[in-house]
Amino acid sequence: MLVTDHPMPICGDDYPLTVKQRALMTLVHRLGRESFAPRATQLDRDAQFPFANYADMRRAGLLGLCVPESHGGHGADYATYALVSAEIGRYCGATALTFNMHVCTTLWSGLLSEDLDMSDEQRASHQSCQHLHFDRVIREGAIYAQPFSEGGAAAAGAAPFGTTAVRAEGGWRISGKKIFASLSDAADYFGVLCTERKPDTQLSRRDTLYLAVPRHAPGLTVEGTWDPLGMRATVSRNLVFQDVFVPDEAALMPQGLYFQAATRWPHMFMTLSPTYMGIAQAAYDFTVAYLRGEIAGTGPVKRRQFATKQIAVAEMFIKLEQTRNLFLRAIEDARVDPSKSTRLRAYAAQYTIMENAQDLARLAIRTCGGQSMLKSLPLERLYRDARCGSLMLPWTAELCMDRIGREALYEPGETDA
Numbered sequence: 001m002l003v004t005d006h007p008m009p010i011c012g013d014d015y016p017l018t019v020k021q022r023a024l025m026t027l028v029h030r031l032g033r034e035s036f037a038p039r040a041t042q043l044d045r046d047a048q049f050p051f052a053n054y055a056d057m058r059r060a061g062l063l064g065l066c067v068p069e070s071h072g073g074h075g076a077d078y079a080t081y082a083l084v085s086a087e088i089g090r091y092c093g094a095t096a097l098t099f100n101m102h103v104c105t106t107l108w109s110g111l112l113s114e115d116l117d118m119s120d121e122q123r124a125s126h127q128s129c130q131h132l133h134f135d136r137v138i139r140e141g142a143i144y145a146q147p148f149s150e151g152g153a154a155a156a157g158a159a160p161f162g163t164t165a166v167r168a169e170g171g172w173r174i175s176g177k178k179i180f181a182s183l184s185d186a187a188d189y190f191g192v193l194c195t196e197r198k199p200d201t202q203l204s205r206r207d208t209l210y211l212a213v214p215r216h217a218p219g220l221t222v223e224g225t226w227d228p229l230g231m232r233a234t235v236s237r238n239l240v241f242q243d244v245f246v247p248d249e250a251a252l253m254p255q256g257l258y259f260q261a262a263t264r265w266p267h268m269f270m271t272l273s274p275t276y277m278g279i280a281q282a283a284y285d286f287t288v289a290y291l292r293g294e295i296a297g298t299g300p301v302k303r304r305q306f307a308t309k310q311i312a313v314a315e316m317f318i319k320l321e322q323t324r325n326l327f328l329r330a331i332e333d334a335r336v337d338p339s340k341s342t343r344l345r346a347y348a349a350q351y352t353i354m355e356n357a358q359d360l361a362r363l364a365i366r367t368c369g370g371q372s373m374l375k376s377l378p379l380e381r382l383y384r385d386a387r388c389g390s391l392m393l394p395w396t397a398e399l400c401m402d403r404i405g406r407e408a409l410y411e412p413g414e415t416d417a
C-alpha cells in the first residue's frame with residue numbers, strides 16, 4: 001500500500017540538494033514507494049527481516065553508500081546518509097533502522113575515522129583493514145551489523161562494555177553477550193564493541209575495541225526470540241560470544257580510536273534519528289492523503305472540509321517543520337570537535353525527532369479516526385515503530401535531556417565541590 005502520491009523529498013522540494021544527493025534521493029524514493037512500502041505490512045506482521053529490500057539495495061549499490069569512492073562506493077557524507085536514510089524510513093522503518101547499522105559501520109570506520117588522531121603505524125594498519133571491510137561490502141555485498149547494547153550501563157556510555165576481548169596470537173578472543181542485535185538473522189559480520197581485558201587492570205572505556213565478527217565464527221550463537229511492539233522486521237535477537245577468535249584485520253577502528261571517536265564526533269550517535277524523521281513524514285503524508293480521500297481501500301468520503309481537521313493538519317505541519325528544520329541543521333553540523341552549541345543542538349535534534357515522530361503518529365490516528373488504525377493500513381505500524389525511537393541508546397530521550405541539562409550548566413571539569 002502506498003501511503004502517498006506526493007513525490008516531495010523528505011527535505012522539502014526547496015532544499016539545496018547536491019547533484020549526488022538528488023540522484024540518491026530519487027533512487028531511494030522510487031525503491032521505497034514501489035518496493036519497500038508494499039512489503040512492509042507482511043514483514044511487520046511476521047517479524048521477518050526485509051531480505052528482498054536488501055537485495056534491491058545491493059543491486060542498486062546502496063550498501064556501499066558511505067564506502068569511499070576510492071573503494072568503489074558512493075562516498076556519501078554524513079548529511080547525504082541522513083537524507084537517504086530518512087527517505088527510506090518513510091516507507092519502511094525497519095529497513096531504514098537496520099540500514100543505519102550497516103551503513104554507519106562503514107561511515108564510522110571510513111569518513112569519520114579520517115578526522116581522528118592516529119599514529120602513522122595505526123593509519124597504515126587501518127587502511128589495510130578498511131580495504132578488507134569495504135571490499136566485502138562492494139564486491140561480496142556483505143552486510144554489517146552494530147551490536148553494542150548489553151542491558152547494562154555500557155551502551156549509555158556510562159561503563160566499559162562487559163563483552164571483552166583478550167589478546168591472542170594474531171588476533172583477539174571475544175567473550176560476552178549482546179542484546180537487541182538488529183540484523184541478527186541477516187548480517188554477514190557483527191561490528192562488536194568490546195573492552196580489551198588487560199592482565200591486572202580494571203576494564204576501561206579507553207580500551208574499547210571495535211571488531212567485525214563473521215556470522216559463522218566458531219563460538220558465536222544467535223539466540224532468543226523476537227516479538228516486540230514495533231520495528232519488528234529489524235529482527236534484533238541476542239548474540240552470545242564464547243571465546244570467539246578474530247584476526248587483527250577484523251578491526252573496524254585501531255585500538256583506542258573508538259573512545260576518541262565517541263568523545264570527539266558526537267553526531268555518530270545521532271544516526272538513528274533519520275529513520276524516525278522518515279516515520280514522522282510518513283504519518284503526516286498519510287493524514288493528508290487520508291483526509292483528501294486518496295488512500296486506496298478507504299473513503300470515498302473526504303474529510304478535509306471540516307475546520308477541526310484543517311487545524312489538526314496545521315498543528316501536525318508545524319510540528320513536522322520544527323522537526324525537519326532541526327534535523328537538517330544538525331546533519332549539516334556533523335563534524336569532529338563541534339562547539340558546545342553544536343553538540344547541544346545535536347542532542348536537541350535527536351530528542352525532538354524521536355519524541356515528535358511518536359507525537360505525529362498519535363496525532364495522525366486521532367485526526368484520521370478509527371478506520372485509519374486498521375491493520376490493513378500502514379498508520380498503526382508507523383505508530384508502533386515511532387514508539388521505539390526514544391528508547392535507542394546511547395541517546396535515548398531521557399539521556400538527551402540529561403546531557404543537555406548537565407552540559408548547559410557545567411563547563412568541562414567544573415564541579416560544585
Ligand SMILES: Cc1cc2nc3c(=O)[nH]c(=O)nc-3n(C[C@H](O)[C@H](O)[C@H](O)COP(=O)(O)OP(=O)(O)OC[C@H]3O[C@@H](n4cnc5c(N)ncnc54)[C@H](O)[C@@H]3O)c2cc1C
Nearest residue numbers: 146147148149151156158180181182231391392393396398
Ligand atoms: C527496535 C530496536 C532495535 C535495536 N537495535 C539495536 C542494535 O542493532 N544494536 C544495539 O546495540 N542496540 C539496539 N537496540 C537497543 C537500544 O539501543 C537500547 O540499548 C535498548 O532499547 C535499551 O533497553 P534497556 O531496557 O536495556 O534499557 P536500559 O539500559 O535499562 O535503560 C532504560 C532507560 O533508562 C535510561 N538510562 C539508561 N542508562 C542510564 C544512565 N546511565 N543514566 C541515566 N539514565 C539511563 C535510558 O533513558 C533508557 O531508555 C535496539 C532497540 C530497539 C527497540
